[in-house]
Amino acid sequence: MSVLQPVRRFRPRLPRVPLSIMLVSAIILVIVAVALLAPWIAPADPLRQDLLGRLKPPGTVGRTGVTYLLGTDDLGRDLLSRILYGARVSLSVAVLSVLVSTLVGVTLGMVAGWFRGWTDTVIMRLVDIMLSIPAILLAVLTVAVLGPGFLKLVLVLGLTRWPRYTRVAYAQTLQVANLPYIKASELAGAGAARILFRHVLPNIAGPILIVATAEFGLMILFEAGLSFLGLGIQPPSASWGSIMSVGRQYVERAWWIVAFPGACLFLLVLSVNVLGDWLRDRLDPRSRIR
Numbered sequence: 101m102s103v104l105q106p107v108r109r110f111r112p113r114l115p116r117v118p119l120s121i122m123l124v125s126a127i128i129l130v131i132v133a134v135a136l137l138a139p140w141i142a143p144a145d146p147l148r149q150d151l152l153g154r155l156k157p158p159g160t161v162g163r164t165g166v167t168y169l170l171g172t173d174d175l176g177r178d179l180l181s182r183i184l185y186g187a188r189v190s191l192s193v194a195v196l197s198v199l200v201s202t203l204v205g206v207t208l209g210m211v212a213g214w215f216r217g218w219t220d221t222v223i224m225r226l227v228d229i230m231l232s233i234p235a236i237l238l239a240v241l242t243v244a245v246l247g248p249g250f251l252k253l254v255l256v257l258g259l260t261r262w263p264r265y266t267r268v269a270y271a272q273t274l275q276v277a278n279l280p281y282i283k284a285s286e287l288a289g290a291g292a293a294r295i296l297f298r299h300v301l302p303n304i305a306g307p308i309l310i311v312a313t314a315e316f317g318l319m320i321l322f323e324a325g326l327s328f329l330g331l332g333i334q335p336p337s338a339s340w341g342s343i344m345s346v347g348r349q350y351v352e353r354a355w356w357i358v359a360f361p362g363a364c365l366f367l368l369v370l371s372v373n374v375l376g377d378w379l380r381d382r383l384d385p386r387s388r389i390r
Contacts, residue, residue: 142185190368204262206265320368344357
């Protein structure tokens, strides 16, 4: 018997990652990288206007010698630079809003599942009320009342999407709360907060991560939709939705203003959704039983 056979026998088997998941992961990493590096890789100032160079097609060389790879918008601003800076805004809003909704929803779900009784009734009825109202309609109404702005947009999106996390955390907490080691922690005198955040939360993190991944793509779409309607990020700041909102007026003569940020939005949301489906299959034990 070869000396290497025992080594090969106990060599850990790494999970196979499909090519499609590697591709979408690469797309997400590239978009995140260019968003973070936008101040250093953007070919021009995204706010600098040149009315004599407005609505120039992709590949046009400007008067200053700068090549507009993706063309210019209605005010002569470099579209590529605005898309790069718009990625920073879209990703920032999505990440922060997911964090807000996760924090609120998971906390309420664990509290309802642990304490039960009237706490359970109040929280879950509030969840039912929130879920009965279309999220995008509630976001539009709230932004219309509070006014547009980055922080307001993050809070609005975060506080309209927490019920989904609450339901998942509630159901998972009900299952975990009856496990033997949880009962042992109670008998040892551990408090509710310690048990919830040290023992329950790590065991329900998988389903929460699946929900957060799906919600991340949805938050990007919500931000783009609100900015497209003029209720999100306000000019002159760039976001993909606001860029497309400007471009819809010139779609027949300057198609690139809508096409390029729309393609970036499509690729990012599609990649996040495909990655989320794969994570669900990997983290959900029931999906492995086929």
